[in-house]
Amino acid sequence: MNSQNTPLVSVIVPVYNVEQYLDECLNSIRQQTYGNIEIIVVEDCSTDGSLNTLAKHLEDYRVKLIKHEKNSGLSAARNTGIDAAQGEFIMFVDSDDLVHLSLIELCVKYAVVNNVDLITYDFKAFEDGIKLSPQSDLSDVDDFKVLEQGEDYFNQQHFAWLKFIRANLVKSKSLYFPIGLYYEDWPFHWELGLVANKKHHIPAELLLYRQRKTSITGSSGKKLLDLFKIHTLVLNLLEQYKAVALKGKFSNKVKMSQWSILTRIDKNLLVQALNDAKKIDKVLKNKNYKYEVNIRILIISLIVSLPNILSLKLLEILRFVLKR
Structure with missing residues (x-):
């Protein structure tokens, strides 16, 4: 991929009391095979050692820390990240999950070649306590047929962390997450699908989703x-x-x-x-x-x-x- 096709990608990572998971998450982002990224970490007033864990990652110039003055919740943290993002594309990663090391490379390739507004992908769930290593080999995913989506997009999971989005789509339409409510991914998912012209799906498990007992999904x-x-x-x-x-x-x-x-x-x-x-x-x-x-x-x-x-x-x- 030549230099003209290497747009900046903003990866937004909200952080709140995830001391034990944060290293794995940020390492899987920092080790991406695609290098032109900014990692926007929004620290939402953790009461554990999350800030201390973050310190060593700040040695990477691509990691940018934003600290909330008061705990405001996941939606507010994501919204802060959206406002701070400078990239041509935006994506979200929850701070207890991991991503395939070639995820961003794949998404950029398909987005640039096909002029796509929105790319979605699949995930693999794993139980908290199990050690997994994110893969970097593209051989298991690169041969998958990328699917052009219309209304089928709305049958998919609502999760924000399954989306690779053209930033001007989010900012021009002022797409934000509702503050003060759980299941905040729903409205964002639906409105994003309504305003995106071209939507593609990569049918491969490119995100590792950690199933925790404290998760709101359960x-x-x-x-x-x-x-x-x-x-x-x-x-x-x-x-x-x-x-x-x-x-x-x-x-x-x-x-x-x-x-x-x-x-x-x-x-x-x-x-x-x-x-x-x-x-x-x-x-x-x-x-x-x-x-x-x-x-x-x-x-x-x-x-x-x-x-x-x-x-x-x-x-x-x-x-x-x-x-x-």
Whole structure:
């Protein structure tokens, strides 16, 4: 790849209490086979030794540290990184994950050659405590057929760390993560897909996702209730962009989220979750959002449509059966 095709890439890494994982994460970024990168580390007032761990990485001129004055959360840290980014492309890496050592090289190559706004890729999950080494060999991924995406993009996982994005797309549209809510990747994912002209997908596991017990993806507590607020934000985006063709895809995502929430949320939060599910269902129905038919969607749709006394009884039975 010649010098004209080596654009600067901004890698945004939010950091909060990840002392034990930070070295592995930053090393996998610093050791990328593509060198023209800036690594924007946004330190969100950690209370452990994360700052001390960061110190040796600052010897690399490509690592730029931004310290928040007060703890503001993941969304705010990512937004700070977006504002600071100088690269032609932006990507996000969570500070407990690792990336394939040729990830950026691959993404730049495909983005430059095909003039792509957005590239997505797959991930491989691993249990916390297992030691993995990110690969640099391209032989296992370079032969994969890169897929040009249209609406199929919206079937993918919402995670911000599965995206390689042309920076002017984010900045010109003022795309930011909602502050104060969990599952903040949803609105960013949907709006990004709505404004990106060319979207490609590399069907290879280029990110190693660490599964931690404290992860919100496995939460059963109050954090789950934020998903209903997030659903409303995305619904408003679809209405704003008049994305009629995506109504079905969004409805399916909402219904599968309802299944996940109502079958695993703490029992003391079940009534509130059920009421929130009923509210979004009413809005979807009024706006003529329809969903596909599969067994989980049928079951959860029936439960949500019934009076609470019946809904709660059926949920109790369903939750019992699923735990067996």
